[in-house]
Amino acid sequence: MFFLTNSSIETGPLRNELLRLDAGGYCSFEGWVRNHHLGRDVERLEYQAYERLALKQGQAVLADACSRFDLLGARAIHRTGCLYPGDMAVWVGVCSVHRSEAFEACRFIIDDIKATVPIWKHEFYGDGTDEWVDPTACHCDHRHISNEATHT
Amino acid sequence: MKQIKLLYFAQLGAQAGNAEESLSTELDSLEALFDDRKTAHGWDLSVKNIRFARNDDFCSASDRFHDGDVIAFMPPMSGG
Numbered sequence: 001m002f003f004l005t006n007s008s009i010e011t012g013p014l015r016n017e018l019l020r021l022d023a024g025g026y027c028s029f030e031g032w033v034r035n036h037h038l039g040r041d042v043e044r045l046e047y048q049a050y051e052r053l054a055l056k057q058g059q060a061v062l063a064d065a066c067s068r069f070d071l072l073g074a075r076a077i078h079r080t081g082c083l084y085p086g087d088m089a090v091w092v093g094v095c096s097v098h099r100s101e102a103f104e105a106c107r108f109i110i111d112d113i114k115a116t117v118p119i120w121k122h123e124f125y126g127d128g129t130d131e132w133v134d135p136t137a138c139h140c141d142h143r144h145i146s147n148e149a150t151h152t
Numbered sequence: 153m154k155q156i157k158l159l160y161f162a163q164l165g166a167q168a169g170n171a172e173e174s175l176s177t178e179l180d181s182l183e184a185l186f187d188d189r190k191t192a193h194g195w196d197l198s199v200k201n202i203r204f205a206r207n208d209d210f211c212s213a214s215d216r217f218h219d220g221d222v223i224a225f226m227p228p229m230s231g232g
């Protein structure tokens with residue numbers, strides 16, 4: 001299941017939902033808010049989502065991962081609203097019979113969420129300016145997927 | 153003449169001064185509709201950077217729209 005929330009993400013219950021006796025491996029990813037971006041001090045950020053489509057697309061990403069990697073379970077949740085450095089912005093968790101599928105699926109899911117789920121990041125900087133993050137305008141050497149950068 | 157509702161996200165909504173807009177139009181394609189609204193609102197993103205949705209489903213710029221549709225213009229996504 002894919003969720004959106006405007007509250008802090010509590011990972012314990014999410015992990016517990018993936019516990020299974022037939023699972024031999026569990027893998028999770030946490031995306032955190034950094035206090036800097038491209039050399040600028042980040043004071044806070046706000047995530048905006050196209051909620052109806054984001055829930056639909058997020059679910060499609062998880063379903064795709066389950067079929068590609070033969071997962072026993074997959075969950076993901078993304079924050080909306082105002083966040084500060086150190087806050088968790090996104091969490092992904094998967095379980096599978098063997099560890100290899102869990103590692104690969106976790107990476108696949110976070111990359112696909114970033115590239116295809118309609119969520120946008122509005123950053124507010126220490127110098128009083130603000131900017132909607134546009135990964136297509138990024139001049140960095142991170143790995144890019146489609147029109148999206150893997151910056152988390 | 154078609155009556156439609158437009159949804160603008162992120163910098164598109166900020167630059168338009170509104171996240172939603174109702175519009176009467178004789179245009180047919182989403183690409184033409186985006187170009188029309190780009191001129192109206194002074195957006196700097198080009199159509200190749202935009203993803204489109206019609207009635208809460210992704211669609212392509214070449215798709216046509218119909219009376220009563222809800223159309224979304226989405227700049228490059230930046231979640232995560």
